Amino acid sequence: MLVAEGLTKRYGKVLAVDDLSFQVRSGTITGFLGPNGAGKTTTLRIFLGLVHPTSGTATIDGKPYDRLERPARVGAVLEATGFYPGRSGRDHLRAFATAAEIPIQRVDQVLAVVGLEDAANRRVGGYSLGMRQRLGIATALLGDPEILILDEPANGLDPDGIRWIREFMRGFVGDGRTILVSSHVLAEIAQVADDVLIIDKGRLVAQAPVAELTARTSGAVRVRSPQAKRLHELLGPAAAVESEGALLVQGRSAAEVGELAAANGIVLHELVEEAATLEEAFLELTAE
Amino acid sequence: MTALVKSEVLKLWTTRLVPGLLLTFLGLIVLYVFVAVSQTSVTDIELSPEGPFAAAAAGVILVLMLGVTVTAGEYRHGTITATFLVAPRRERVLLAKLVAALLLGFAFAVAGVVVNVGVGWLAVELKGADVSPFDGAVTEMLGGTLLGCALWSALGAAIGAATRNQVTAIVGAVVWFLIAEPLFGSLLDHWGSYLPGAALGAIFESHGDLSRTGGILASLGWIALIGAIGAVLVIRDDVN
Numbered sequence: 001m002l003v004a005e006g007l008t009k010r011y012g013k014v015l016a017v018d019d020l021s022f023q024v025r026s027g028t029i030t031g032f033l034g035p036n037g038a039g040k041t042t043t044l045r046i047f048l049g050l051v052h053p054t055s056g057t058a059t060i061d062g063k064p065y066d067r068l069e070r071p072a073r074v075g076a077v078l079e080a081t082g083f084y085p086g087r088s089g090r091d092h093l094r095a096f097a098t099a100a101e102i103p104i105q106r107v108d109q110v111l112a113v114v115g116l117e118d119a120a121n122r123r124v125g126g127y128s129l130g131m132r133q134r135l136g137i138a139t140a141l142l143g144d145p146e147i148l149i150l151d152e153p154a155n156g157l158d159p160d161g162i163r164w165i166r167e168f169m170r171g172f173v174g175d176g177r178t179i180l181v182s183s184h185v186l187a188e189i190a191q192v193a194d195d196v197l198i199i200d201k202g203r204l205v206a207q208a209p210v211a212e213l214t215a216r217t218s219g220a221v222r223v224r225s226p227q228a229k230r231l232h233e234l235l236g237p238a239a240a241v242e243s244e245g246a247l248l249v250q251g252r253s254a255a256e257v258g259e260l261a262a263a264n265g266i267v268l269h270e271l272v273e274e275a276a277t278l279e280e281a282f283l284e285l286t287a288e
Numbered sequence: 289m290t291a292l293v294k295s296e297v298l299k300l301w302t303t304r305l306v307p308g309l310l311l312t313f314l315g316l317i318v319l320y321v322f323v324a325v326s327q328t329s330v331t332d333i334e335l336s337p338e339g340p341f342a343a344a345a346a347g348v349i350l351v352l353m354l355g356v357t358v359t360a361g362e363y364r365h366g367t368i369t370a371t372f373l374v375a376p377r378r379e380r381v382l383l384a385k386l387v388a389a390l391l392l393g394f395a396f397a398v399a400g401v402v403v404n405v406g407v408g409w410l411a412v413e414l415k416g417a418d419v420s421p422f423d424g425a426v427t428e429m430l431g432g433t434l435l436g437c438a439l440w441s442a443l444g445a446a447i448g449a450a451t452r453n454q455v456t457a458i459v460g461a462v463v464w465f466l467i468a469e470p471l472f473g474s475l476l477d478h479w480g481s482y483l484p485g486a487a488l489g490a491i492f493e494s495h496g497d498l499s500r501t502g503g504i505l506a507s508l509g510w511i512a513l514i515g516a517i518g519a520v521l522v523i524r525d526d527v528n
Contacts, residue, residue, distance in 0.1 A: 049376040050369060050527040066376035076373055082366020086304040095302065099295035099374045139370060 001026050002047060002147070002180060006056035009042050009202075016042045018202035019056070024180050024195070029173050031189030031196045031210075032182040033282060039202040040182040041079065044151050047180075048076050060147065072100045072143020077136040078151045085125030089116055089135050092124060097142050110138040114168075130161040137168070148172060150181040154188050166192050186282050198285055205285045221249040221257050224270035231266050246270070292375055292384035293391070296358065299367075300392060305357055313350045313396055314403050317343040321404065325411040333412060337419040338493070340408040341426050344400035344433045345492045348440045351396050352461055355444020358389045359518065360454040369527055378523045386445055386515065393441025397434045405430065429493055432500060436491040439507050443484065446511050449518025452525075484510040 002024040009017040017039040024030045034040050045051040047058045049065035057064065060074055068074065083092055093107040111117050114134040119127065124135065133153065140148060150169075154162045169179055169192050183189050189196065196213055198205040206213060224246045225231050232239050232247055235257070239247045249257055254273040261268050300306045320343035325333065333339060359382075362368040375381050405421045412419045421430065444461070451457040465485045473480030480486060481497035487510060489495065490503025498506065 045526070045528070048373060050372060052524075052526060068376075071374065071376050078369055081369045084299075084303055084361075084365045084367055087299075087302045091298070091302040095295050095299045096370055096374050098298055099292055099371070101291045 002058070002060055002178075003062075004043065004047075004056070004058050007043065007046060007053055007058055008055045009039070009046060009051065010054045016202055017046070017053070020199065020202065020204055021056075022197055022204055022207050024178065024197075026178050027173065027176045028194040029169055029179045029181060029192050031193035032180055032199070033186060033189060033196055034182075034184065034199040034205075036184055038199045040184075040199065041151055042202075043199070044076075044078070044149055044180070044182060047149060048074070048078075050078075070143065072102065073145050074147045074149065075140030075143065075145035076149040076151075077133070077140050077153055078149075079155065081136055081139075083124040083127075083132060083135065086123055088121050089124055089127070089131075089138075090120040092135065093138060093142065096139055100143055102142050106142055106144075110141045113141060114138045129156045130158065130164075133157060133161065133165075146177050148177070148179045148181075150179065152182055152184070154183065154185060162188065198282060200285075220274050221252060221254045222270065222272045222274055223247050223249060223257055223261070223268060225261065225266055225268050227266045230264070231261060234260055234264060234266075289380065289384060292380060293387045295374075296384050296388035297391065299362075300354075300358060300388065303357070303361070305361070306354060306392070309350050309354050309357075310396060310399065313344075313347045313400060316347045316350070317400055317404050318407050320346050321407045321411050325408070325415055330415060330417045333415065333417040333419055337412075337417075337423050338426050338429045340412055340419070341404055341421055341430060342492070343404045343408070344397060344437065345429075345489075347400065348437065348488070349462065349465070351393050351437045351440040352444040352447075352465075353458055354392060354396060355389045355441035355446075356448040356454060356457040356461070358385050358392070358441075358445045359448030359522075360452055360457050361448070363452040364454045372527055379519065382449060382515075382519050382522060385449075386442060389441045389445035390438045393438040393444075394434060396441070397437030400437065401430050401433055404433075432492045435504065436488060439491065439504075439511065440488055442511050443488070443507070443514065446515035446518050449522050450514055451518075452522065482506045 005021050007017050007020040020043060032040055042051055046053050047060065047065060060068060065071060065074065090107060093110065094104060097104060097107055111120050114137050116131060116134050116138060119131060124132065127135065153165050157165065169181065173179055190210060193210055195208065196210050197207045222242065223231065226245065228245045228247055232241065235249055238251050239249045242248045254271050258268065258271055321340050324340045328339060362371055371381060372378060409421055421427065447457045447461055451460065469483050469485045473483055473486060478497045487498065487503050487506035490498040491500060491507060494500045494503065
């Protein structure tokens with residue numbers, strides 16, 4: 001389990017992470033959401049011992065990263081991770097497997113998992129962005145980790161690459177393992193995450209299962225009628241014109257709108273309750 | 289710890305720079321021997337027989353660059369993140385890097401000495417000078433080369449850690465060793481012999497104010513001082 005307690009990071013006058021506390025349950029994919037500059041990367045780097053917090057703690061199963069007996073049980077793919085361009089993918093993996101005392105056979109296994117066998121002996125300098133991302137994931141998988149920390153893994157990838165990452169994440173947590181994945185692309189997270197953490201300006205805005213979060217945010221009822229104008233008058237400010245002949249109604253259920261229409265003899269062509277998307281929830285929660 | 293040292297050596301050897309530095313180093317040695325022997329008379333060679341065998345010392349700046357790469361190279365390419373993820377105890381990584389720098393510096397020296405002795409011996413034989421690399425003074429200098437190169441590499445690793453920038457480290461070192469130190473050295477009188485370049489130089493060949501042992505001790509002092517500054521900075525600073 002990953003636990004942040006009162007985590008704060010100050011860069012000069014800028015408060016990047018502000019008294020952040022949360023827990024990530026084992027066996028889930030937790031989406032770590034927030035606009036660019038919200039403090040996501042800093043928080044993840046603190047968990048991995050790369051950035052020192054100004055105050056507070058970030059622990060993995062009760063210990064800070066640099067006190068873990070086997071750090072390789074936590075895998076991480078970070079954005080700014082570099083590769084030496086002249087080194088082959090296989091040599092890159094060999095170097096880090098050696099440091100972690102992981103048998104060299106594991107290198108070929110992780111190359112197969114990410115589908116890089118054919119490119120393994122080529123120089124990383126010639127890899128596409130997607131291939132580099134896969135090599136980063138292969139590096140993270142060397143130690144057969146129970147926990148994966150991914151920082152914006154879909155950034156810069158083409159739709160194929162994005163789908164691959166999503167399927168990879170689903171397969172990974174299938175065996176009871178844990179992923180904490182940051183993103184500013186909400187659609188990506190909404191499809192795979194169990195839980196969502198939302199931060200803004202370094203502060204925790206919300207933490208909840210995806211379903212609960214979207215339910216909490218108010219949805220809307222869309223109603224289409226040849227007598228839209230008349231219906232609009234009856235509903236008052238709760239309704240807004242969506243398009244010619246269609247209204248979006250806030251704060252009323254579909255049943256209420258339907259009954260009101262029937263009582264007034266108004267014909268309806270469409271009556272739909274639209275669930276709030278995670279994106280709407282996100283925008284509502286991070287609004288000024 | 290052994291695993292970390294092996295990993296560091298593997299990382300260096302799989303760069304293009306390090307094998308390139310080794311080839312350049314060996315090439316320079318051959319060139320140096322050729323110039324030293326062709327431009328010196330038989331009498332002069334016999335008077336100071338270490339001349340043709342002092343080639344490795346001429347290439348120490350390359351060994352220093354090797355050392356800089358051990359530490360600063362990973363910051364340049366951003367691989368330091370992956371390194372600290374595998375081994376989050378940074379002091380252990382730094383120690384492994386120091387050992388790797390010493391080992392590789394020594395390996396460079398062994399290759400350099402072998403080439404220098406081989407080519408140098410052939411050259412003096414062809415020239416007709418009665419000189420052997422197993423002559424006391426020559427052997428002593430070759431022994432100094434083995435230790436001296438290892439320490440130049442360690443000093444490079446320390447400078448690389450203190451700057452964490454390959455270009456700054458190399459440019460700074462070249463400016464210091466070729467321009468600044470000779471100037472300061474002349475101002476400081478005999479204390480100038482204890483400056484890093486002069487101290488390391490004494491390991492190859494003892495000079496006026498500093499014996500070989502004195503040179504070794506002064507060099508270790510500089511490596512410890514600069515290395516300690518580098519360690520404090522590397523451990524303290526965030527890796528972003």
